[in-house]
Amino acid sequence: MTSAVTDAARTAHAAAATLIQKSLVKPGDKLPTTETVKEDSPTDVFALGLTGKNLIVGVPGAFVPLCTGMIVWYDRLREKGIDEVFVVCVNDAFVVSAWRDSLAPDGTPVRFIADDQGAFVSSLGLLEDTTAVLGTPRARRFALVVKDGVVENVILEENSNQVVNTHASKVITLL
Known part of the structure; x- marks a missing residue:
């Protein structure tokens, strides 16, 4: 019985990731401004309706390996x-805040954002089926350079288990 339930859950997660996925974000697209993400509080939602020049980095999940570069390279960015x-x-x-605090116990200007339902990542076309490893659909590894709410550059990893194209040292060369 457990196997049937597990298989059904995996199939449902994969189907959900496919159904809610939008087309892949590209330069010139406006960043979605719906209020879906959270920072620190599970009840306070806001939109990443950005002004200025910003870097949005997507990672598969909190506490996954290879995710400290943006803190280390913040000043250079x-x-x-x-x-x-x-x-x-x-x-x-809660998990995202705990992760941020474990990476930077003395604080960091890098903002760690929870997309608990995957709505923001999905609106970018960057949700992928990671149920085999992480149990649910998660963000593909990406970096977006956004100026005044408009995407200027989309940087993707071919394999979300690696950080090659989206490493801060590489992103800096594209700015």
Whole structure:
């Protein structure tokens, strides 16, 4: 019985990821401004309706390996004209806050954003089926350079288990 329920859940998660997926974001697209993401509080939703030049980095989830680069490289990103850095993952606000605090116990200007239902990531066309490893659909690894709410650059990883194209040192060369 457990196997049948597990198989059904995996199939449902994969189907959901496919059904809610939008077309892939591209340069020139406006960033979605619906209020779906959270920071620190599970009840306070807001939109990433951004002004200035910002970097939005998507990761598969909190506490997954290879996700400290934006904190380490923050000052260099600012020197290259980035106003704010957002790290977005499909997890709840409690987990995302705990993750941020574990990475930067003394605080960080990098903003860690919870997309607990995957709505924001899905609106970008960047939700992928990771049920085999993470149990639910999650964000594909990506980096977006956004100026005044308009996407300027889309950087994707071919394999979300690796950080090659979206490593901060590589993103800096594209700014």
